[in-house]
Amino acid sequence: MIERFRVAPGAVVAVTVTGGDRFEVIDRYGRQPVEMTVLAADPRAVCPSAPDSPATVLRSLVAGPDENGYAAGRILALLSRHVDQDRARATRLFDTDSAAGSRLGFAVDGDAVVLIAAPADPMDISVDEPNPPSEVMVDVHRARPMPVGQRELPAPLAEPLWDMRIDACTASSYEIRAGQFVQIIDVQGRQCSDFLAFDARGLVAGREYGLDATTTRTIGGGAYPQPGLFGKFFDGRAQPLVEVVRDTVGRHDTFALACTAKYYADFGYPGHVNCTDNFNATLSRFGVSARTGWPALNLFYNTAFDAAHQLTSDEPWSRPGDYVMLRACTDLVCASSACPDDIDPANGWTPTDIHIRVYDSTRRFSVAVGHRLTPDSEPVLTKPTAFAARTGALTSNFTEYQGYWLPNSFDSHGPQQEYWACRERVAVMDLSALRKFEVTGPDAEALLQATLTRDIRRLSRGQVVYSAMCTESGGVIDDCTVLRLSDTNFRFIGGDPHDGLWLRTQAERLGLHQVWIKDSTDQMHNIAVQGPASRDVLAGLIWSAPTQPDLGDLGWFRFLIGRLGGPDGIALLVSRTGYSGELGYELWVHPRDAETLWDAVWLAGEPHGLVPLGMEALEMLRVESGLIAAGHEFDDQIDPFEAGIGFTVPLKSKSDDFVGRAALVERKAHPQRALVGLRLDGNETAAHGDGVHIGRVQVGVITSGVRSPILGTSIALCRMAIQHTEPGTRVEIGKLDGYRKRIGATVTTFPFYDPDKTRPRS
Template structure:
C-alpha cells in the first residue's frame, strides 16, 4: 500500500511540482520498505524522514553510520530511544554489510533502535530528524513464525531533503569513471569504451534527454555509423512508436552498439527526432535552442557531419500512439526525480546526451531542468533490471532475483519479468514441450514467487473478506481454501486468487496483484473494521509442485505435527503447515492448489528456507524424474485447463460472468462489492467466454478478432497449441448469440479480412473437463 502525505508547512518547498495521484515534491522522495528488506538513505544535516506504517504492527529497525563507518545514532533525533538487539536473520543485512566492508566495519558495532511495535495501527507515522550528515539504514524484519501465525508489512518512507536538487541522485551502481553534468538546454559529447556502462539520470524529474552514439571504429575508418532506428526496429522486431526501450540498439551495418541494462521509468520514445530548429520555427519560435543543433555542435570536434535533424533515443519522452488513428502525440514525462536508464556499450562509442530545452510543450513539464550522466567501468557488473510499480503513484522497485534463482539460473539463461522478479521461461535441457509432458505424466517444480500474498488478521477479518470477496467466507473451515474474486462496484474483476483459512481470525490471500491489498485496506477503513492487512511482498517465496507424482514426492519429505492435517488428508484446496523431513526442518505452508489442471501442490516458505527446500525436492524427486518448468509450459497447461488470467480473460471492462468466472461468484450471499451489478448484468448477458478449437497450426494472438462473415463478434483472449490434443485451442469472448457449442466462427488476421482460420465453439476445460486429475 502507498499513502501519499503532504509535508507540514515548516518543510514545504515553495516550488513544489504536483502530478495527479502522486506528490511530486522537488525536495522529497518516496520509497516503500517491505518486510525482510533493508534500504539505504544518504542524509544531510536537517533532513527529515517520515515513516508511515502502512500495514500496522510492524517494527522498523534504525541503523545510523557516519562517514567513518562509526555508529552515528547520536546524530538522529531517535538517539534517546533505547538500543535493541536485532535478529539479523529476520531481514536482509546485505546493504549494511556491503557499506561497512570497504573499511572493515563490523555490523555489531552499529547500534540499533526500533520504532513502532505490535500495537502500531495502520497509518501511524514517526518523524526522524537528522542532526548531521550520515548514512541511514532502515530494516523491516519479518515476524517469527510468520508462515503459520501471519506477518508481513509495508512502511512508506518519505525523505525530505535539505540541500541541492542533486540530493535526488541515485546511489552509484558501481565504480564511476566519469560524471558529467548537462545544464538545461545544452548537450555534451563523451567517449565510452566497450563494456563500460552509461547511466543517464533525470535529476529533477520530467526532463527529456536525447541520446545518440556513433561507432568509434567506423569513424576511424571514415564511415559514420550511429544508432539507426529502422535497423534497430528490424533486428529486435519492435514496432514504432511505442513507449519504452528496445533491448539493443544497432547501427546501419546491423552491428550492436548498446544494450539496455536498467530502466526505472519504462516510457521513452524510440525513435523520433531530437527537437529541431524547424520544429520551433513553424510554431513561431525562430532561433529557439534545440537538441539537434546541440548534438551537431557536440559532435563537431570529431569531424562528424552536421545535421539539421538528428534521430535520437528520447529518454524520458512520453510518446504515445492512438491505436485507432495512428496519431503520434506526447504528454508530460513519467520520470520522477532521480529516475534513470543504464546502457552497456558493446563497442567503443562517441556519445552525446542533451538536456532538452523545450519549454513550450508538456514533455518537460514546461520547465526544462538538468541531466546527469555517469560512466561506470567495465568491472562494475551492473545487474539487469527494470522498474516495477504496483500503482502509478508508487515508488519503483527494481526487478530482482527470486530466492530460488541460484538454482534456476544454473539451468537456464532464459528469464522474463514477472512483476518485480526474474523468473524462467523454459529450461535449456528440456524446453517447453518436454516440460509440458513432464507435468502431465510425472512431477514438475516451478518458481512461482511473483504471486502476491497478504495476511488478513484480526477480529473483523471475516467481516472484511465477506464484504470484499464473491464467495461465502463463513463456510471456510480451518486448513481449507477456495478460489474467489474481488470485484468492483461494476462487477468487473479487480483481482482473483486463493484464500486460505490458516488460523483463528487469520486468512492468507494469494493473488495476482497489489490492487487486492489497496482494495481491502480501503474497505477496512471505510467500514471501520478492526483488521490488519499485511503485505508479505516477496518475503514468502513459493514453488508449484505439479503432476500425477507430486503427492508421492511430497510424502518422502513432509513432516507435520499432530495438530495439522496429514498429506493424505489434504484435499483439493486444503492446506497444512509442515516441515522438511522432521520437527526441526525448515517450516513451510503446503497447499493443494496450482495453475496446471493436474494434481498438484504449492509450497510457501521463508526466504532462508528456499534453497534447502528446492534441493530436497530435487534430490527426492530424482526417483520420479522431477523436471523444472518455466512460464511457457505453464501457459499451455493453463489454457488447456481453461484457467483465466487478468488482462486476457478479465480486463477491467469485463465483469466476472463475462470473464467465465461465474463459478467463483456466490449469488446466495446477501451482499458483497459488485453483487448488484452482477445480478443486473446476469439477466441479459451480452458476451460469454467460450472455448475454440481451430483448424490448422497457426496460433492466433491475444486480441485477434473473431468474425461471422464481415461482422466482428468477439476476440481471442488466449491461444496455444495443445500437445495432448494435437490442435490449436483458444479461449475467446464472443457475442452471446454465437456462444452455443458447435457454432462455426472465423478468426481473422491480415486486418481480419484477408486471412481467416476456421474455429468451432466448444466447452472448456479442453482437457479433463471434470477436473478429475486435480481432485485425484
C-alpha cells in the same frame, strides 16, 4: 512541501535535517518496529529521542562491492564519525501491535543525520499468526523548503568513475569503455534526453557505426529494447553497441529524429536551439559528420502509434530521479542531450537538466525494470526469485513478470517437452511472483467477507478457496486463493501487487481498524510440482505433525504446514493447488530455504522424469484447462460471469453484502457476454485481441489462444456475445484488419481438457 523517504524492510535510510525541521516516522502497514539513530554534535538535536536499545540493523551492516554493499558503506561512513558500529544504539519506535498508519513526530533543534532502520526478522511460516516485515515511511517538513526545480540527485548506485551535468538545452559528448555502465538520470522529471553512440574504433578508422533503431527493432522484435533477453541496441552492421541494464521509466522513443532546426522553423520558431545542432557541435571533435537530423534513442520521450497509425506524443513518463542504465558492449563515443523543446509537451513545457554517471565494468548491477505501485510511489526494481540460482543454471530465457524474472523455457527441454512432462509425468515451476498478503486480526474475516465474492465464513482452517475480488461496478480486480490459518489469520494469494492496496483501502472505508494487511511476497517463495506423478515425488519429502494432514491424505484445495524430510527439516507450507489442470501441489518456503527445497524436489523427481517448466508451456496447460489469466480473460471492466468464473459468485448462498454484489446481481440477470471455447479450423492460432465475427459483424474477442499438443488442434478462449454462445455455432476469427483474413472456428464448451477436473481431484 513534504520530502518523503521509503525505508524497505531490513534497510537503513539516512535523512539530513536542520534546525527548525520536523519529521514523522510512519509505520505504513502496522506491526513493524523501527530503530532510529541520531548522529549529531548536540545529543538533543532531535526531540524526543533517547536511545534505549541496540541498533541491531546498523550493527549488522556489511559494506561490499555490490549495490547494497555500497549503500551500506555510505551509512557506515556516517556512523563511524560518531560511534563504533558494534556499540551503535537506537530509539525503538512502534512494536508488533502498532496499527497501520501509526505516526510518531519529532522536532529538530539542531543539524543532524537521522538513520531510520526497519528490522526484518524472517517470517515464520509455521505459525498461525505470521508477521512479515514491512516498509516504513519518513515525511520531512522543512523549515526552509528546497526551491522547486532544485531537487537532489539520487544517491549513486556505486562509486562513479565520473559525473557530468548536462545543462538544459545543451548536449555533451563523452567516451566510455567496453563493459562500463552509463546511468542517464532525469533530474527534475519529464525531460527528454537523446542518446547517440558510435563504435569508437570505427571512428578512429574514419567509419561511423552508430545506433540503428531499424536494425534493433528487427532483431529484438520490440519498439525499443528493455532489460532482459532482448536488451541490446545494434548498429547497421547488426553489432551490439549498448545493452539496457535498468529502466525505471519503461517508455521511450526510437521512431523520430532528435529535434531539428527545421522542426522549430516549420512551427514558426526559426533559429530555435535544437538537439541536432547541439549534437553536431559536440561530436565534431571526434570527426563525426554533421547531419540535418539525428536518429537517436530518445530516452523518457512519450511517443506511440495510435489506431490510425499516426505518430503521437505527449509529456514524458519520467519522474525526478528516474534513469536508464546502459552497458557498453564495446568502446564507445557517446552523446547525450537535455532537449530544448519548450513549444510542446515534449519536456513538460519546461526544459531541465540531465545528469550522467559512469560506473566501472567491475561493478555488478541487477537487470531490472522499475514498477510503481501508485503514481507517487518510488519505483521498485525487478527482482530475481529465490530459485533463480537453480533455474538460471538451466536457461537464460527469462521474462519480466509482475516485477520478477521467471523462466520462459528451458534450454535442454523447450515448451513442448516441458508441457508433455506435466501432462504425463511431473514438472516443477517457479511461481514466486504470486503476491502474498497476510490478513490478520479480529477484523480479518469481516474484511475478506466484504471484499471477496466467496463466502469466507464457510472457510475452514486448513482449507483453500478460489475467489474473485471485484469493484463496485462488478469488474474483476483480481482472482485469488485464500488460505485460512486460524480464526483470525488468512493468507491472500493473488497476481497483482495492487491487491494489498485495495484491501487496505476497503478496510479504511469499512471502518475495520483491527486488521493488518501485510505483504509477505518476499517472505514466501514457491514452486509448483504438477503432474500425475507429483504425489509420488513428494511422498517421501514432506513430514507433517500429527495435528496436520499427511501428504497422501491432503484433499484438493487443502493445505498442510510441515517440514522437509523430517521433523528437523525446513518449515514449509504445502497446498494441493495448481495452474496446470493436473494433480499437483504448491510448496511455499522462506527464500533462504528455496535452494534446499529445489534440490530436494529435483533429486526426488529424477526417477520420475521430472522436468522444469516455464511460462510458455504453462500457457498451453492453463488454456487447455480453461484457467483464466489477468489481462486476458478479465480486467476491472469484465465481471466474473464474463470471465468464465461465475461459480465464484454464490449470490444465493452468500447473504452478506460484498463489494460489487449489487452490480453482479444485475449483471447476472442481464448477461451481455460469456466466455466460451473455440476450436479452430486448420493449424493457425488465434491471438489475444483478435476479433471474432459472424459475417461482417464482430460478436466476440479472443482472450487467449494456443496450439493444443494433446488435442492436436488450435484452441482459444473467447468472450462472446451471449446470443452466439451455443456450442456448435460457426464463427470466424479476423486476422490482419479483421476482414482480409478469416479463420473458421466452432464454439465449444471448456475446459477443453479434462472438463470434469478428475485429474487434479485424483
